[in-house]
Amino acid sequence: MSLAILQATVADAVHAVIDAGRVSAARGWVPATSGNFSARGQDGRIAITASGVDKGALTAADVLEIPLDALPPAGSSAETGLHLALYRRDPAIGAVVHIHSTHATVLSRRQASAREIRLEGYELLKAFAGIRTHATRLAVPIFPNSQDIAALADEVDRRLGSAPPAPGYLLAGHGLYAWGATMRDALRHAEAFEFLFGCELVGAAA
Amino acid sequence: MSLAILQATVADAVHAVIDAGRVSAARGWVPATSGNFSARGQDGRIAITASGVDKGALTAADVLEIPLDALPPAGSSAETGLHLALYRRDPAIGAVVHIHSTHATVLSRRQASAREIRLEGYELLKAFAGIRTHATRLAVPIFPNSQDIAALADEVDRRLGSAPPAPGYLLAGHGLYAWGATMRDALRHAEAFEFLFGCELVGAAA
Amino acid sequence: MSLAILQATVADAVHAVIDAGRVSAARGWVPATSGNFSARGQDGRIAITASGVDKGALTAADVLEIPLDALPPAGSSAETGLHLALYRRDPAIGAVVHIHSTHATVLSRRQASAREIRLEGYELLKAFAGIRTHATRLAVPIFPNSQDIAALADEVDRRLGSAPPAPGYLLAGHGLYAWGATMRDALRHAEAFEFLFGCELVGAAA
Amino acid sequence: MSLAILQATVADAVHAVIDAGRVSAARGWVPATSGNFSARGQDGRIAITASGVDKGALTAADVLEIPLDALPPAGSSAETGLHLALYRRDPAIGAVVHIHSTHATVLSRRQASAREIRLEGYELLKAFAGIRTHATRLAVPIFPNSQDIAALADEVDRRLGSAPPAPGYLLAGHGLYAWGATMRDALRHAEAFEFLFGCELVGAAA
Numbered sequence: 150m151s152l153a154i155l156q157a158t159v160a161d162a163v164h165a166v167i168d169a170g171r172v173s174a175a176r177g178w179v180p181a182t183s184g185n186f187s188a189r190g191q192d193g194r195i196a197i198t199a200s201g202v203d204k205g206a207l208t209a210a211d212v213l214e215i216p217l218d219a220l221p222p223a224g225s226s227a228e229t230g231l232h233l234a235l236y237r238r239d240p241a242i243g244a245v246v247h248i249h250s251t252h253a254t255v256l257s258r259r260q261a262s263a264r265e266i267r268l269e270g271y272e273l274l275k276a277f278a279g280i281r282t283h284a285t286r287l288a289v290p291i292f293p294n295s296q297d298i299a300a301l302a303d304e305v306d307r308r309l310g311s312a313p314p315a316p317g318y319l320l321a322g323h324g325l326y327a328w329g330a331t332m333r334d335a336l337r338h339a340e341a342f343e344f345l346f347g348c349e350l351v352g353a354a355a
Numbered sequence: 356m357s358l359a360i361l362q363a364t365v366a367d368a369v370h371a372v373i374d375a376g377r378v379s380a381a382r383g384w385v386p387a388t389s390g391n392f393s394a395r396g397q398d399g400r401i402a403i404t405a406s407g408v409d410k411g412a413l414t415a416a417d418v419l420e421i422p423l424d425a426l427p428p429a430g431s432s433a434e435t436g437l438h439l440a441l442y443r444r445d446p447a448i449g450a451v452v453h454i455h456s457t458h459a460t461v462l463s464r465r466q467a468s469a470r471e472i473r474l475e476g477y478e479l480l481k482a483f484a485g486i487r488t489h490a491t492r493l494a495v496p497i498f499p500n501s502q503d504i505a506a507l508a509d510e511v512d513r514r515l516g517s518a519p520p521a522p523g524y525l526l527a528g529h530g531l532y533a534w535g536a537t538m539r540d541a542l543r544h545a546e547a548f549e550f551l552f553g554c555e556l557v558g559a560a561a
Numbered sequence: 562m563s564l565a566i567l568q569a570t571v572a573d574a575v576h577a578v579i580d581a582g583r584v585s586a587a588r589g590w591v592p593a594t595s596g597n598f599s600a601r602g603q604d605g606r607i608a609i610t611a612s613g614v615d616k617g618a619l620t621a622a623d624v625l626e627i628p629l630d631a632l633p634p635a636g637s638s639a640e641t642g643l644h645l646a647l648y649r650r651d652p653a654i655g656a657v658v659h660i661h662s663t664h665a666t667v668l669s670r671r672q673a674s675a676r677e678i679r680l681e682g683y684e685l686l687k688a689f690a691g692i693r694t695h696a697t698r699l700a701v702p703i704f705p706n707s708q709d710i711a712a713l714a715d716e717v718d719r720r721l722g723s724a725p726p727a728p729g730y731l732l733a734g735h736g737l738y739a740w741g742a743t744m745r746d747a748l749r750h751a752e753a754f755e756f757l758f759g760c761e762l763v764g765a766a767a
Numbered sequence: 768m769s770l771a772i773l774q775a776t777v778a779d780a781v782h783a784v785i786d787a788g789r790v791s792a793a794r795g796w797v798p799a800t801s802g803n804f805s806a807r808g809q810d811g812r813i814a815i816t817a818s819g820v821d822k823g824a825l826t827a828a829d830v831l832e833i834p835l836d837a838l839p840p841a842g843s844s845a846e847t848g849l850h851l852a853l854y855r856r857d858p859a860i861g862a863v864v865h866i867h868s869t870h871a872t873v874l875s876r877r878q879a880s881a882r883e884i885r886l887e888g889y890e891l892l893k894a895f896a897g898i899r900t901h902a903t904r905l906a907v908p909i910f911p912n913s914q915d916i917a918a919l920a921d922e923v924d925r926r927l928g929s930a931p932p933a934p935g936y937l938l939a940g941h942g943l944y945a946w947g948a949t950m951r952d953a954l955r956h957a958e959a960f961e962f963l964f965g966c967e968l969v970g971a972a973a
Contacts, residue, residue: 181482181547249479251550255558258476270876272912272941273867276799282914283940294478296488322489323478341799344869352873353561354766355971387688387753455685457756461764464682500684502694528695529684559767560972593894593959661891663962667970670888706890708900734901735890765973 159190159214165332166196167207169246172336174205178248178343184324187232188244188332193217195236200226227298234302235328238309244332246339249324252346257291261321264291268345276341277315278334289342290318317342365396365420371538372402373413375452378542380411384454384549390530393438394450394538399423401442406432433504440508441534444515450538452545455530458552463497467527470497474551482547483521484540495548496524523548571602571626577744578608579619581658584748586617590660590755596736599644600656600744605629607648612638639710646714647740650721656744658751661736664758669703673733676703680757688753689727690746701754702730729754777808777832783950784814785825787864790954792823796866796961802942805850806862806950811835813854818844845916852920853946856927862950864957867942870964875909879939882909886963894959895933896952907960908936935960 165188173179173186184204187197194214198204202211213225217236221229232245260266268274269286280287290308295301305318316338317327325342329335375392379385390410393403400420404410408417419431423442427435438451466472474480475492486493496514501507511524522544523533531548535541581598585591596616599609606626610616614623625637629648633641644657672678680686681698692699702720707713717730728750729739737754741747787804791797802822805815812832816822820829831843835854839847850863878884886892887904898905908926913919923936934956935945943960947953 180550181479181543183479183482249550251553251557254477254479254550254554255561258554258558259561270912270940271872272938273799273801273872276801283912284914294476294489296490320478322476337799344798344867344872347869348872348876350557350561351869351968351972352876354557355873355877355968386756387685387749389685389688455756457759457763460683460685460756460760461767464760464764465767500682500695502696526684528682556763556767560763592962593891593955595891595894661962663965663969666889666891666962666966667973670966670970671973706888706901708902732890734888762969762973766969 159192159194159196162188162190162196163209163212163214165244166198166212167209169244169332169336170198170204170207173246173248173339174203176250176343178250178339179204180249183249185226185228185232185247186245186332187236189236189242190214195233197229197232198226199224227296230298230302231305231326234306235326238306241330242328243330244335245326245328246332246335247324247326248339248343250343250346252343252350253319253325254322256346256350257319257321257323257325260291261293265289266291266319266346266349268349271345271348273341273344276337278329288314290314292318292320294320294323315342365398365400365402368394368396368402369415369418369420371450372404372418373415375450375538375542376404376410376413379452379454379545380409382456382549384456384545385410386455389455391432391434391438391453392451392538393442395442395448396420401439403435403438404432405430433502436504436508437511437532440512441532444512447536448534449536450541451532451534452538452541453530453532454545454549456549456552458549458556459525459531460528462552462556463525463527463529463531466497467499471495472497472525472552472555474555477551477554479547479550482543484535493521495521498524498526500526500529521548571604571606571608574600574602574608575621575624575626577656578610578624579621581656581744581748582610582616582619585658585660585751586615588662588755590662590751591616592661595661597638597640597644597659598657598744599648601648601654602626607645609641609644610638611636639708642710642714643717643738646718647738650718653742654740655742656747657738657740658744658747659736659738660751660755662755662758664755664762665731665737666734668758668761669731669733669735669737672703673705677701678703678731678758678761680761683757683760685753685756688749690741700726702726704730704732706732706735727754777810777812777814780806780808780814781827781830781832783862784816784830785827787862787950787954788816788822788825791864791866791957792821794868794961796868796957797822798867801867803844803846803850803865804863804950805854807854807860808832813851815847815850816844817842845914848916848920849923849944852924853944856924859948860946861948862953863944863946864950864953865942865944866957866961868961868964870961870968871937871943872940874964874968875937875939875941875943878909879911883907884909884937884964884967886967889963889966891959891962894955896947906932908932910936910938912938912941933960 166186169186185198187195196212196214199211235245265288267288272283274280274285327339371394372392391404393401402418402420405417441451471494473494478489480486480491533545577600578598597610599607608624608626611623647657677700679700684695686692686697739751783806784804803816805813814830814832817829853863883906885906890901892898892903945957947956
């Protein structure tokens with residue numbers, strides 16, 4: 150899997166968003182039109198899902214192409230600002246996925262007061278770039294959910310700092326944001342988080 | 356997703372019922388020929404699944420078209436009366452789905468004596484029309500199960516009143532009724548309830 | 562769903578067995594070549610799966626046609642005797658399914674010393690022929706597992722008596738036997754048992 | 768299912784690896800490019816998945832063909848050494864699968880200090896060659912996870928000895944290794960382990 154395709158054409162970016170929605174819907178990650186997906190195009194604009202559509206059946210008409218530094222246009226999702234803030238803070242980010250899985254929702258509520266989930270001793274931690282051994286303690290940040298997206302984006306940006314511990318964070322009772330250099334990377338990271346959250350929940354119940 | 360298609364032709368209504376059955380069967384919501392589905396046609400008649408058929412393999416022959424105010428005909432499901440009562444009480448309802456999921460069944464039994472399930476702090480509450488923030492406490496009504504459908508329909512009608520808290524209710528040990536302006540809305544509401552019930556159960560177990 | 566097709570041709574019986582295997586494999590009911598399926602043909606012979614084959618990919622060559630009263634031939638499953646005993650005791654039985662689901666396995670172990678599982682207050686109890694209300698208490702018999710199939714078949718026959726409480730029983734740590742007038746009925750019964758066992762387990766965990 | 772196909776051509780071995788990846792991905796056993804698969808070819812070389820590829824979409828270009836006794840080449844998975852050690856110790860082994868399921872991960876962590884999982888009283892134990900009754904106690908070995916694959920391979924080899932209790936072992940927090948005479952056998956063994964681990968976890972939670 151190549152990490153080199155950092156700059157896709159806009160058409161590629163739209164296509165990646167459509168594919169990501171279909172894959173995520175098949176996994177049950179975007180119930181009831183929730184979730185949103187974006188990818189950065191070669192011209193710097195961001196292809197991102199519009200508000201309220203079924204993410205498993207996207208067409209190009211459901212994907213907006215917006216400049217990085219303008220205000221989100223009409224029809225855009227309320228959470229567009231959280232996507233844009235990630236692209237602005239790190240030019241190496243090429244794709245962002247936001248999903249609402251049962252695992253992410255339950256675990257983010259349970260750990261909300263701790264403000265993080267610690268993942269430790271899992272071989273699958275090596276799915277994240279830069280981690281080379283299971284003997285790692287990774288703290289995934291959790292933020293209180295908010296409908297004030299601008300304030301939330303600022304809070305995320307401050308806390309992640311210059312070296313985020315992991316390519317993702319949780320909003321309590323809401324879901325997971327994950328990112329990567331390409332959409333393939335962002336989806337692999339989301340899949341790894343999902344697996345690890347599932348292990349934490351099953352391990353706590355058994 | 357348009358809420359404008361309030362009045363489908365009868366053929367559209369039959370088609371929506373067949374599709375809803377197939378989607379719901381694929382999700383495991385209608386085990387052992389359980390569940391039933393209906394949609395209101397342009398002429399005011401209701402297209403509704405017949406009794407005892409496999410909801411994942413419906414044909415037009417399995418869908419009855421019945422007047423809103425007559426007694427359910429031979430071959431109709433015992434629960435037809437619960438569907439008709441919803442259409443009579445609110446002209447904005449265009450489709451009703453009744454499903455028997457594990458989540459709805461277990462949670463409705465566990466909470467039967469409380470007569471409701473409170474859902475609070477979930478971003479996905481915004482999937483229901485009129486809810487704009489996760490900082491909402493939604494009480495989903497639970498009714499004791501009964502084989503006296505006429506009496507049950509009356510009880511539901513009285514308790515829901517003029518402003519139901521949510522587009523759905525539970526029958527204890529039985530399943531979920533959910534509705535919407537269109538079949539797409541009714542299915543989205545069912546999917547949102549299912550997700551939230553699943554979070555409650557997984558959260559209680561972990 | 563017609564209960565009238567009590568006597569299928571032998572070719573129909575073989576076809577029903579192949580279909581039942583495919584459906585059951587898709588649901589995860591027959592892991593690692595476990596499970597077996599049979600149907601009674603018009604000539605009184607029983608079409609039954611051979612030993613050790615993948616039940617999700619059966620061909621006619623994997624289905625044996627055997628007389629009701631002879632000893633099981635070479636290549637037949639060790640559990641053929643349990644199928645034949647059911648057909649002998651009740652001429653109204655047209656099909657038998659034996660599955661190894663997680664739910665049936667775990668619950669049959671947990672309840673082994675009680676020798677039964679009581680199911681009560683579930684609407685889905687009405688999926689079983691003759692049950693017309695959720696206000697029913699159904700006791701599903703559990704037998705200790707045994708490799709002495711002849712002795713086990715006799716014990717089952719004695720305990721079921723002339724009026725079995727339900728169209729099925731469990732072998733502890735092993736799985737479910739369910740039956741019906743047709744394969745469709747037997748599969749519907751298996752699906753209802755599975756759902757109810759799942760509700761019991763999820764309800765106990767939550 | 769024939770155990771006789773012990774020596775496949777190299778092309779057959781590559782094909783078996785590709786198929787095993789697709790089957791395993793569909794079951795959720797190889798999240799986030801984890802897992803690896805190998806088969807022994809007729810010429811003694813081992814066909815094995817390369818590092819870091821999506822196991823659900825393998826092509827022949829993703830499968831390396833390597834000699835049994837050489838050092839793993841560039842592009843091979845870090846865990847290639849664990850596969851080769853199994854082929855070297857037993858000429859009857861024709862295929863090895865390594866998967867990262869939630870069940871295997873959670874159970875291997877929970878039982879890590881006991882260094883084994885005991886499986887007892889399950890009919891499905893008979894899925895393993897040589898086991899003829901459920902009245903068996905099978906101890907599946909668990910090893911501490913390690914990034915030093917050569918040392919780990921030696922430790923596995925010593926502990927398994929000349930007569931391993933089961934055709935598989937666990938790495939704590941990491942996953943399952945399972946093997947068989949053919950890829951079909953290795954996958955059937957993996958499926959049986961998965962089912963039994965799932966029963967243990969569900970049984971502990973309920």
